[in-house]
Amino acid sequence: MNSLNNLECVTLFVDDLARTRTFYETVFDARPIYSDAVCSVIGLGGVMINLLQETQALQLVEPVVPAASSAGPRMLMTIRVADVDEACARLRQSGVDLVNGPIDRPWGRRTAAFSDPSGHMWEIAQEIPS
Numbered sequence: 001m002n003s004l005n006n007l008e009c010v011t012l013f014v015d016d017l018a019r020t021r022t023f024y025e026t027v028f029d030a031r032p033i034y035s036d037a038v039c040s041v042i043g044l045g046g047v048m049i050n051l052l053q054e055t056q057a058l059q060l061v062e063p064v065v066p067a068a069s070s071a072g073p074r075m076l077m078t079i080r081v082a083d084v085d086e087a088c089a090r091l092r093q094s095g096v097d098l099v100n101g102p103i104d105r106p107w108g109r110r111t112a113a114f115s116d117p118s119g120h121m122w123e124i125a126q127e128i129p130s
Contacts (some may be wrong), residue, residue: 007029007047008040008047008048009047009048009049009050009054010047010048010049010050010077011049011050011052011060012049012050012051012052012116012118012120013052013053013057013066013069013118014051014052014053014054014116014118015054015069015117015118016087016117016118017038017039017040017051017052017053017102018115019117020051020116020118021035021040021042021051023116024040024042024049025042025119026094026095027091027094027098027116028042028044030043030044030049033048037051038052038053038055038056039053039056041052043081053063054066054069054118061106069091069118070119072119073115073119073120075120075121076113076121076122076123077120077121077122077123078111078122078123078124078125079122079123079124079125080124080125080126080127081112081113081124081125081126082126083126084101084102084110084112084124084125084126085102085110087112087124088101088102088112088124091112091114091124096114097114098112098113098114099113099114099115099121100112100113101113101124104128108127108128108130109125109126109127109128110125110126110128111123111124111125111126112124
């Protein structure tokens with residue numbers, strides 16, 4: 001039986017491939033696994049992130065039309081960290097502006113959020129000891 005619980009790749013439609021690739025290389029210390037004129041694939045843990053120039057997105061999702069980045073966030077990807085405050089300091093040193101946080105959440109996590117140059121939302125989170 002084919003299982004649908006093995007996430008391999010997330011494709012993000014990006015406005016400016018070069019700028020977004022530089023952001024991911026800087027913020028996540030990631031290097032491309034594959035790169036060409038319209039995409040750059042990086043590895044984050046066991047998942048690949050495919051940064052795809054938005055002009056190429058339609059062929060993957062038609063007949064649906066991809067939303068413009070100005071439409072606002074439609075997803076949030078979370079990375080677990082040991083210390084959110086330390087990670088926030090490192091993000092700020094890399095020139096990343098936080099959208100919010102650090103915030104202690106009622107569900108037992110301390111979180112902070114930021115976005116990439118194309119508006120894709122990322123969250124860093126640590127478990128708050130009980």
